[in-house]
Every structure is written in structure tokens, then in C-alpha cells.
Amino acid sequence: MHYNNNNRRRLMLLVDLGFLLGFLVLIGFLPNGAIASIHEYPNGAFAPRSNSFFFHGGSEGLYAAEVTNSSDRNSFIRFESVTFKRTKESAAIHHDMQQNTGLVEAIILEIKDRDKIGGAYFNSDLICCTKELHESQKCKVGEVIIRPNPDSRDWPKRIQTFFDGTNEEASMVPQTVYINRTGMYYLYFMFCDPQLSGLVIKGRSVWHNPQGYLPGKMAPLMTFFGTMSLAYLILGLFWFLQFLRFWKDILQLHYHITAVIALGMCEMAFWYFEYANFNSTGTRPMGITLWAVSFTAVKKTVSRLLLLVVSMGFGVVRPTLGGISSRVAILGFAYFCASEALELVEHLGNINDFSGKVRLVLVLPVAVLDATFIVWIFSSLSRTLEKLQVRRSMAKLELYRKFTNSLAISVLISVAWIGYELYFNATDPLSELWQRAWIIPAFWNLLSFALLCVICLFWAPSRNHTRYAYQEETGDELDEEGVALTGTGDVGILERKVGLGTDEEDKLA
DSSP: OHHHHHHHHHHHHHHHHHHHHHHHHHHHTSOOOOOOSEEEEEEEEOEEETTEEEEEEEEEEEOOOOSSSOGGGOOEEEEEEEEEEOOHHHHHTSOTTOSOOEEEEEEEEEGGGGGGBSSGGGTOOOSBOOHHHHHHSSOOTTSBOBOOBTTBTTOSEEEEEEEOTTOSEEEOOOEEEEOOSOEEEEEEEEEOOGGGTTOEEEEEEEEEBTTBSSOTTTHHHHHHHHHHHHHHHHHHHHHHHHHHHTGGGOOHHHHHHHHHHHHHHHHHHHHHHHHHHHHHHSSOOHHHHHHHHHHHHHHHHHHHHHHHHHHTTBTTTBSSOGGGHHHHHHHHHHHHHHHHHHHHHHHHSOTTTSOHHHHHHHHHHHHHHHHHHHHHHHHHHHHHHHHHHHHTOHHHHHHHHHHHHHHHHHHHHHHHHHHHHHHHHHHOTTOTTGGGTTHHHHHHHHHHHHHHHHHHHHTOOOTTGGGGSOOOOOTTOOOOOOEEEOTTSOEEEOSOOOSSSOOSOOOOO
């Protein structure tokens, strides 16, 4: 009785951890915004700030250009077909023969130089130079105040575009700004003249790293996906060899595990090729991206369903899911739809296509469904362990204890990582730590792979694995002998025999 109470308390603690992880997932899934190497400006509007108006043209981590004769190794920001359009009322104020009747500036700065924009260095909150500041400081009226970097007098970079006469449009001269210092770079389009209120911008800017078009945050992920593809291939080879060795003892659960391994292998391979194509062309290949996104959504869904049915004791405690099959299917279908929608927005949408509110609407269903899976998995594990304890099925009980402990460890690690992720995002709002940001999404792929390896280890095909399959209970049935699986799928015999009085030990093949 004392053991049962301790066991029940431990299981309830795991369920509570499931609730906690579900809550943290809800917070941790808040969107960080998409990133892309080509930033489109479809009639972008300017927002007021202090005595200026600005439009955020993009921000990316860029590595310094490599010293080489190849132009492909350059790091740059290129402006293409950028046009500013002011209102008719704003243009009508001026005369046809007037020059410089409006000024728009493109400001490129490394995030470390943000204090050099505006009048902060002479104790002013203003961003644009006024007559008073012009008389006392070195700045021009109507321009953004910029204090040059003493280590590089050309930075922050300022590119000016003027309106002439009563023209409603002004085109920015196509040009390329080369990057010679590694850092997180921000691009802003700004103007100071209130008469230009209502101005919109059209065009695009192209950002390029020495190794290709992949943004600095994304570049390490291409190597990561390639490595993970190899890892899934090795795991699949191990699983296939076990299948061939013990094909006569295969359980239905083994086919579900095989499907998850195959999906993971395809998912990682598609993402690698998608990133490689993106890196070489600067645009995402629609076909490959759609396949990668779909495989990700399917694999996430099937992986969660696998954990759920294993926790329910499918094929071990119960031969079928019975009446709850429909609920499991509905949850899986809902999760697939929500996950597919979110992945499509994150990976197919342009950086400026969707606002944070739109992404939040798509993130919430995924987070809620994830929390539902977590709570249901731990609740099912609790009931499965109690059934095995009552039936004194020691072999299966030992197996599920190990699985429960592994899952509990993964939950604790997930909680700790989500806490770190929240701390990382809270303390780095301007992405100054962009070179380490790729680790955040990579961790969840590693954790998913680790859990799959644990399931493959515990449920690997073996000659004695039928001892873990569901068996009809009879009144005179002997209790199972306590056994434990090793990493190779062999069965080890525990010294303690649990039975109904027989002294003869079962002999394992």
C-alpha cells in the first residue's frame, strides 16, 4: 500500500509537469517573426516617431565579406526599384521649377551603433535636426541626426533621395552597400518633413552573406538539417536490420515507429534541400518548401500520436484503442491542420506579409493542442502503470517505468529550455545574439529525435518481444516474469520470480 501511494504521487507529479509544460509551450510558441533575404515593400506606410517618420526596411545578421576575388563571396545590401510616392496635396505645395522639394533617407546601421542615431549624444530626444540644434550642433536642418562611428567614418550609412518640383514620385538610385564588419544590421527609411505625411514606399532590398543568400540566423541550420538527415538515416538502418532479424516477432506498434522514422528522414532531407536552394537563389522554392512544411506537420502529428498510443498501452495493455480511437483521430487531425497552417505562414510568407497578431492567432491553436497532448499522455501513462501494477505484469511494468522516467526527464529538460528561450528572447530584443539564435529551433528537433531513439531502444524488435504484446487474461494465467530490455533488444532475466507458487523458471529462447 505504501508503494502504491508513492507511485500514485509520483504519477500525479508527472501530470502536473505536463500541465506546466503545456502552459510554457503556450508562451514559448509566441512568434519571433519570419526572416528572409529579400525584403519586399508593397506600398509600405511610414510611422511617426519623435519628430521623424520611419519605415523598417529589414534587419538581418550579416557576416563580413571574405577576402577573395569572387564577387559571390561579398556581403551586401542591394536596393532594387525602390520608389517613394507622396500625396497630391504634398506635391501641390511646391512649384515645378523647384529642386529638392522633399527628402527621404535610407539609414543602414549596425545595432551596436544605435546610439549614434538621433540627438542622444547631446542630450536630446529628437531624431531630426532642427534650427536650434543646427545653430549649436553640427547637423543639417531636415536631416536625420547621425554621429559617425569613430572606427568607421562612413557608418552608419546614409543614402538620400530627393523629390523635385511637383513630382509625386521619387526613385532611389539603384546601388549596393557592401558589408565589411560582422553584425546585426538594420535598415530604416526616414523623413523629417511633416509635409510628406502619407508617403508610401515600393520596391525591395536584397541581403546577401558571403556564403549565399541565407540570413545569418538561418545559415547554420542548413548544416544542422544535413547532419540530422544522416542521423535519421543511421537510426533507420539500425531499425531496418532489427526488422530483418526478427521479422517473425514484429508487433503492430513497430510499424508506427517505422513510419515516424521515415517521416523524420524525409523531413530533414527536404529542409536541407530547401535551405540549400534558398541559399543559392535568394528565393524559397515553392515546391520543396511545401513538401518540407507538409512533412514537418505530418511528422509532428504522427510523433505525438505515437507517444499517446504508447502511453495508453496500445498493443501491450490493450489490443485496440476501442471507443477513444475517434477522439485520438480528431485530436491528430486538428493538430495537423493547425500545425500546417502555422508552418505555411512561417516559411512561405514574406517577412512583411503577416503581422505579429496574425501569427499569434495561428500559434494559439498549436500551443493549446500541444498542451492537450502533453496532459493526455501523462494521464494515460498514469492509468497504464496502475493497470500493470494491479495485474503484476512485471516485465511490462519495468518497461513502462523506464519509458515514464525518460519522458519525465524530457519534460524537465523542455521546461528548462523554454525558460531559457524566454530569457533569451526577453534579454535580446534587438537580436544582438543572432549568431546563437539557430540553437533555439535546433534543440526541439534534437529532443524529438532523442525521444524517438528512446522508443526505438525500448521497443526494438527482438526474439522475446512478444512477451510485451497484449495477451488475453485468464484466471489461472501465470504472472509475467520481471525482465528488462538492453540497448540491443535482448532480454535479461531478473532474479525475482513472480508467479502463483511455481518454482520453475520460464526459459527464454
